[in-house]
Amino acid sequence: MNERDALRRLAADLPRAGDDAAVVDGTVITTDMLHERTDFPPGTTRYAAGWRAVGASLSDVAAMGAEATAAVAVYADDEFDPDALAEFVAGAVDVCEAVDAEYVGGDLDTHAEFTTATTAIGDVPGADADADTGTRAVTRSGASPGEALCVTGEWGRSAAALRLFDRGTNAAVERANDLFRFTPRVADGRVLAGAATAMMDSSDGLARSLHQLAEASGVGFALDRDAVPVHPAVDDVVGGTDAGSAGGDERFELAAHFGEDFELVCTVPESELDRVRRACPAGLVRVGTVREADHGVTADGEPLPDRGYTHG
């Protein structure tokens, strides 16, 4: 049983667990675990790790269109280096401040590998506190054919950071740590809450996100590859190590398949598009159109595989 099948099973048992965050009485709540081995490459500062780990949970709050209120974290390591802990907490505090939320502490634990479990909560303004669910939260299931497919920000940022960590020079690692500290799209999510029919964050990459939105909404998507806004750092790392004829494919690979960019992917009715595009602080770009389910998920007319990054 792989993780996706297991998640499906959990979702079947728990009707509220299939979205980026659960909604209970107008409060959204979401939790994640990150590890040194899989999530924090050598060179990642504890400040960037605290920022990124807490940011990942705040991004799930953003994806529901909720206001982020608070976050907590468990910090587990094989020993308690006070400076490392203080750095982690500073990163957690700063990412919360960046989205007007509050970091309110957590728990310490002993663990062979540096591991952190983060939880963020948020409010869905306008949700009826007595209702069984906060109905104004934006789920993954409301997209309709004809609507615009949109994304926030620029893509491939984390992929570029990983390559810079690999490069290992002081300058590359410093830039990688900067790239790792993304701004959770809470402000954009609040703008989109009044307009988006379906929304999620892109932790698994654009391609997988589109397949998940398609399945949840019962629709297809026609993606325009060239419309996907690519982070400038991607051109630097592709130019450095993968120049030549494969550059275009590699660029799209990093932007659309790599994942962990924590941008928002959403569907917006045409009539709302101009208004929300002007209001999203991170920028909102139309990258395609919602189609009927039998269209499937395509990029420039070709099927877009439901997969993460594959080394070219």
Place this chain on the structure above:
Amino acid sequence: MNERDALRRLAADLPRAGDDAAVVDGTVITTDMLHERTDFPPGTTRYAAGWRAVGASLSDVAAMGAEATAAVAVYADDEFDPDALAEFVAGAVDVCEAVDAEYVGGDLDTHAEFTTATTAIGDVPGADADADTGTRAVTRSGASPGEALCVTGEWGRSAAALRLFDRGTNAAVERANDLFRFTPRVADGRVLAGAATAMMDSSDGLARSLHQLAEASGVGFALDRDAVPVHPAVDDVVGGTDAGSAGGDERFELAAHFGEDFELVCTVPESELDRVRRACPAGLVRVGTVREADHGVTADGEPLPDRGYTHG
């Protein structure tokens, strides 16, 4: 730097992090991490593990005098055994139902050791949603000399469970799993919210809890050893392995020093005592009196050490 020093440092940076749970705008939030090696002895079912892990966070909500609303968990293991996962979720769902909260899912992760990170949230009824803190939450810092020192439930339950797990027979392990599934004292916490001046849960044991309450409130405590309600299972395990003259000491050791009983320890003004004693579903017993700080923390007049369990 040990865990307690590190926690103190975290608390100094984060003024809201020094209690059982943080309070933000009338919402309490608390998070914990538990591991197979340290928290789930061989023989612990995944159902009991799910119950206990989520219960530990719900107990922190109870200790604030809040209503528990929801919980989430990260479930991490080296492989995804679907039956183990389903059992864990069932335990998590059931402990939430036991306290009128809702288990709303979480995250899956891969980890060499079975590890779970749980988060619970709750509401502080009557807290002003606009106030910077939910002022009706019960903290650790409000005890005054002359008040009654009280505890819920019966003590030594988890100590007895550990010995039964060690015994290893089917019957002993089954009973140990039953003992591991404690009821978080949310209903009692709600009763006490209107009367207790200071409160916490007893995850570190009664002795350590008293020292923590004493430090936070700037008071001392005079504990009456014989008044501490001891769980009947303690007599079974002490009788079986530690009979003889040391039995009394061993009994108190398991009840007061072992910890992980997740009962509430609180201070209540004399005038409120009868009312709350009648209203607490788990039972509320007076075990001593709040004294001035220079009295220290005593049991039957002798200093009560600030320590966990020591093998006799």
